Amino acid sequence: MAKVKTQYVCQNCGYNSPKYLGRCPNCGAWNQMVEEVASAPQTKSANVVTGTIAKAERLNDVDIVKEPRVTTQLGEFNRVLGGGIVIGSLVLIGGDPGIGKSTLLLQVSGQLAQNGKVLYVSGEESASQIKLRADRLDVNGDSLYIYPETDMQNIRQTIDEMQPDFLIIDSIQTMNEPALNSVVGSVSQVREITAELMKIAKSKLITTFIVGHVTKEGAIAGPKILEHMVDTVLYFEGDMDHAYRILRSVKxxxxxxxxxxxxxxxxxxxxxxxxxxxxxxxxxxxxxxGSAIVASMEGTRPILVEIQSLITPTLFGNAKRTASGLDYQRVSLIMAVLEKRANLMLQNQDAYLKATGGVKLNEPAIDLAMAMSIASSYKDMGISPTDCFIGEIGLTGEVRRVNRIEQRVNEAAKLGFKRIFVPNNNLARWDAPKSVEVVGVKTLNETLKKVF
Structure with a gap:
């Protein structure tokens, strides 16, 4: 009898080692090496991406085929996917537990059932639990099938028998491939099952949605190759204490x-x-x-968000800095520029900053609004409610040019803002709307003088 060959696989990054290691040399994680049976690589005749046998051809001879799409009744969902669901695509959706991933996909499944046959495979809930949620969401349809199963062999057989148009896997970490001698949710299990689902989606043109768990850092659990294999990666974000949820496309x-x-x-x-x-x-x-409005770009959409600051004298030796929805390093940088270039004594002040609504802002154009919010709280002077600020701040105190200034200004004008501060270099190549006063500023000090 041949000796069974084993290897140790890091559950964090997928690194393989012939012997046990306490610390992974690739990602540095501790106690993540798990022993698994090494399986011989299988030869595949078909391409995983296309589902067919590929051949080399000249670039000029390649025909451009527009991907057919299916639109849902949720316009926001269609927007994130680029205009609708591409037939035969593989979409990965990640998010915190209880944030609403299963609710979103069940609603989408009910709408897709009007256009074709939907197979909803659940490894976490029973059919009766899903039925209770479907009744609450008013989701029904003769073409929506619920299949509580985790064995990939049975799932493949059901797919071959039903030939669905859409497939939902909730979630990928609960699926089990019997041919692999490893625990459910391990790196090898997730990798092989995702590759199998990719092959099914491309060869049978079955649009597939995969739900993925996330780690405590917010990244999708499992090897990073999981995100590289799929066509689209979506993150469903939000605060459990707020009603608003954000569906974000990162790939x-x-x-x-x-x-x-x-x-x-x-x-x-x-x-x-x-x-x-x-x-x-x-x-x-x-x-x-301590309140300032910024027109921030999220993809192709401009969104106006309020940035709030609270500056108070510190009671201890070291000043405290806290940021919610904003990058902590960016907050420290802006406060350093305000202290050096605008002569605001902030080194003995505690600073608490927040982007309201649960939105996460991390683009250069929010710098000017952040600086005005901090200065307003420090001076205890309010900013006009019809003022809006757009611009990046350099370390020398200059206000630098930002992109898509027309869309930002038009969005602010649509919501009734009367005066919009923008970088002076952005005024050269476009015509500002007549209904608002667009003020071009060159430096941070110039902006402070015009506002306060």
Whole structure:
């Protein structure tokens, strides 16, 4: 009898080692090496991406075929996917537990059942549990099939028998490939099952959605190759204490990345938010200090968000810096520039900054609004509620040019803002709307003098 060959695989990054290691030499994680049976590589005649036998051909002879798409009744969901669901694509959706991933996919499944046959494979809930949620969400349809199963061999057989148009896997970490001698959810299991689902999606033109668990750092659990294999990677984000949810695209082979869709969790399920800027600003106090509005770009969409700051004298030796929805390093940088270039004594002040609405802002154009918010709280002087700020701040105190200034200004003008501060270098190549006063500024000090 041949000796069984084993190897140790890191559950964090997928690194292989012939012997046990306490610390993975590739990613540095401790106690993540798990013993697994090494299986011989299988030869595949068909290409995993296309599902057919590929051949080399000249670039000029390649025909461009537009991908057929299916649109749902959720416009925000269609926007994030680039205009609709591409037939035969493999989509990975990740998010925190209880954030609403299964709710979103069940609603989408009910709408897709109007266009074809949907097979919803659940490894976490029974059919009766899914039925209870479907009744609450008012989801029904004769073409929607629920299949509580985790064995990939049975799932493949059911797919061959039913020939569905759409396939939902909830979740990939609960699926089990019997041919692999490793625990459910391990790196080898997730990798092989995803490759099998990719082959099914491409060869049979079955649009497949995969739900993935996330780690405590917020990344999708399992090897990073999981995100490289699929066509689209979506993150479903939000605060459990707030009703708003954000669907964010970080990879899309059939559309632009960094698009977001905004939903509101209600008793009857998720409803899309058509005008997120108005939602984020509806609870703003008019005469509050430490509040500034920025027109930030999320993909191709401009969104107006309120940045709030609270500057208070520190009671201890070292000043405290706290940021929610903003990059901590960017907050420290802006405060250092304000202290050096604008003579604001912030080294003995505690600073608490927040982007309201649960949105995460991390682009250079938010610098000017962040600086005005900090200065407003420090000086205890309010900013006009009809002022909006757009611009990047350099370390020497200059206000630098940003992209898509026309879309940002038009969005602010649409919501009733009267004065918009923009980098002076952005005024050269476009005509500002007549309904607003666009103020070009060159430096941070110039902006402070015009505002306060």
């Amino acid at each position: 899309n082979r059939f559309g632009s990345t960094n698009e977001i869709g905004i939903f509101e969790m209600q008793s009857g399920g998720l409803s899309e938010v058509a005008n997120p800027s108005e939602v984020f600003l509806e609870e703003r106090l008019k005469n509050a200090t």
